[in-house]
Amino acid sequence: MRLNMRWGAGIVAGLVLTACGGGGEGRGEGIGDIATLMRIQAQAVASMGQEPIVATSTVAGRCATPRTGTDPETGAPYRDQAGTLDDEKRWVRGWIDETYLWFDEVPGGLLSSAYPTPVAYFNVLKTPKKTVNGRDKDRFHFTEDTAEYRNLSAGLSVGYGMELAFLQRTPPRDVRVAYLEPGSPADLAGVTRGMKLLEIDGADVVTGNDVGKLNAGLAPAAANEAHTFKVGLLDGGTRTVTLTSANVTLSPVQNVKTFDLAKGRVGYFQFNDHNEPSEAQLINAVNTLKDAGAKDLVVDMRYNSGGLLGVASELAYMVASREATVGKTFERLEFNSKNPFSLTPAQATVPFYEYARGYSAPTNQMLPQLGLNEVTVLTGPDTCSASESVVNGLRGIGVKVNLIGGATCGKPYAFVPADNCGTTYFAIQFQGVNAQGFGDYGDGFQPDCVVADDFSHALGDPAEALLATALTGRCINNGAPKSEAARQKADAKAWEPLLNRSPSRGNRIITNRDM
Template identity: 40%
Template sequence: MSSQKLLMFRSRAILMCTLGLFLVGCGGGSGGQDNSASARPPTSRELAQICTKDSPYAAKSSKPSQQGELADEKKWVKAYMSERYLWYKDIPNINENDSRYNVLKGGVIDVWNSLLNYFNDSKTPLKTAIGTLVDKFSFIIDSTEWNNFVESSLRGYGFMLKTSTQAGQKVLTLAYVYPNSPAKNAGLARGDQIISIDGASVNDTSAEATSIFNEGLRPTKVAPHQFQILRAGQTLNVTMQAEVITLQQVEYKVLNVGSQKIGYLLFNSHVPGAEAYLIQAMTYFKQQAISDLVVDLRYNGGGYLAIANALAYSVAGREKAQGKVFEWTQFSDKRSSENYAMYFNSFGLNNQAYPSLGLAKIYVLASSGTCSASESFINGLRGIDVQVELIGGTTCGKPYGFYPQDNCGITYGAMEMEGVNAKFEGRFSDGMTPQCTVLDDLSRPLGDASEGMLSVAIKRMQGQSCSQAAGLAIGSQDLLGMGLRDQGVLLRPDWQNNKFLQAKP
């Protein structure tokens, strides 16, 4: 296989047409009749973009389409899953005429819920060793929303939330506030708790209050909303209006701890807009001649594998990474000819070079929100003997990836491949276990040397054991009684926890 083909990930395409070799039916001609076209089922390529009449999703799609019926879109889904799904052998037999896949709302076909049910019921029922579903990641999403996610552009306030329960009450806490966002400009900070929105309490489950609260949290209309915030026992009233914003997914700094110069990289999503910041960060770390590096991936649900590759190359350096496999990509047995090795590459998604740091060991802050491409970053480095010590919690466990496929204005993400590192290590479907278990410390800003996970990482650099380091962090008097030793769940759609590949040229 040529190096040009192996480095195909430099292409910039976001969406792709269906891959593979497709049979083309022959027309009439001299000689015997060829019945191959009629003898086989039509391919997803042949069935693509035949859309349900009056579908609101097809109407918004930029792709040319022709009018069809809901049954046509289901035929495409069936063909797509059969051709591309990693667990195609385990697809259940379902009756596409069942009412569950022909949902009516007000006498009109509900395209979204019909296709969502059909897609979800087509996934494998297999479970992992600990009893969770093997495929808890395949998804469908409105293509407009998908494209906005890839571009880190959305209408919102610019914060991440975690949800938990304390004394039987729901608690909604800000885990992270993006720079230059409405939330940041309003003075909100990590650890703030949302008590109510527009007078509707987070714990009022009545239909009216729930509707008011949800509209304020994820607005569908342009209007200011009143937030009541709890901060360190004090109640604050804040007015915000959601805006269309581009999220800055990277922050970085150098911590001077004694004689150590520690690079701290907060990285929240492997999306194209993050690359310029990543290159700036790694360039700055090299200029500052850092002795150690902490990469904070606790909230990074994944994204483009090419970005994880380039960042890993930057960490390991040219001498250790050049010519080595970052990840072996393995498809189902019917697509084994498409298996390939993704080599370490200093050029990322946007074909910009990352600097070479040449570090022998790094510390990664992780949690159940660390998924997919983030796990590939960790696994890829371990494959070439760069030590990666995990601090925090067990990762989400997603060694799978996909090529996003648009059909009729809906993007489909069925898992197509599994990745392993240069040593053929992977298959971490139950997650990667940390060397030091530390809870998310919402009482401190991310990047603060006293924040729980980062504090433990620094103490580990200084030679302390996990129990010593974690014990000192948890015993800190100014953290006691604040209720912020968080065991909450990151409030993020499951479909954002993914690893996606670039289109082949």
């Protein structure tokens, strides 16, 4: 059995800026034919405002537009067969009923015929319930083109290599450069953190209504698209730069360095994605800091919305000591009452991995350890899912985790993504809890010191507000609201992701390496 479980966050697909079938079911020779009986049942149930739910195995791969050729995931031909959009919708409804964590909270009476596509139908098949603080309990339901999703899993992305922070998505918009991928088109063009987007291809970013042109420039559909950006500089000036999109290789671990303080040498690195390449890069970073004699650590995960759960476990192991981690549970996976993937308790338990899992480092390579009983993590609303697992997993074994920045996104849940007919569906299938059985952080982890993101300094600069707070130990609390009304507004804002990312970059994944 191969499970590919992903934990995710991120924004819903659609505009990133906003303005103020063929084929049919088989037919047999008599009333005993299964397809005929299914149609009769469907008509009877639909007349009562409901539809029958069928097993996914009976309609899987029955596609309105079947794919041809070889599936790169398996190396075998695609298993798609001629089918209809109704077949795809039946598969979606069956998948939700079989595996969704809150399958019994999905509203009844949602007729598939009311929705034009399987994706539109999938989007409403989720719980309507709220968290204690009034957020949607399920804010993470999404789909993605299967081919694009697989590229992102391998650390590839079409774009300019600049991550954008959307401080305000509606006019007057405020879009800043958060960080750069080294060697990317934006990096080579001299774009830097903190620059503010003013115009794209002549369209006004701040107050303009041409969202089609803005989004075309922000999210190029393919490599080799050229778009012109006018940006505001930190000194108040402006600059115009033309960027050409490319297939950018993501660099999940950046700015590995140390700082010599009175209390000793402190290590730091920026960690952006729990993807496959991050495994080897994290091992190298920890070895570098260990060789440098770091006695303390600051991990900057303010923009890390998740990824491989195995990598999260590896990172937690490398932070802590062998005595604290060996034989301990990093995270236990709790499914619905149907136990849809038939996992044993052992299979549903993720340990603190002592050896590399083989994502990008040699399988069974012994992992280094810093042996710390305390660590500082820089956080924000994009700190999500697998990143929150690192925090929760370490706290579960008694490691003190200090949080500086903003509240995390609040996602103790995860997906088992499923491809059907070229669309990968992400519906929450399980909740993760740590060694102490805790996993109820649907409203996020609150920081020990609230500090607003500082776009006037580079990440890794000791003068940057979050890092400066971690290094000095002085909590200025520059992000704290001044009144209860302001606090509630700030809390609501903190729930929103800042980065314009594909949702699938915010997932926790369990592969067959972990089972």
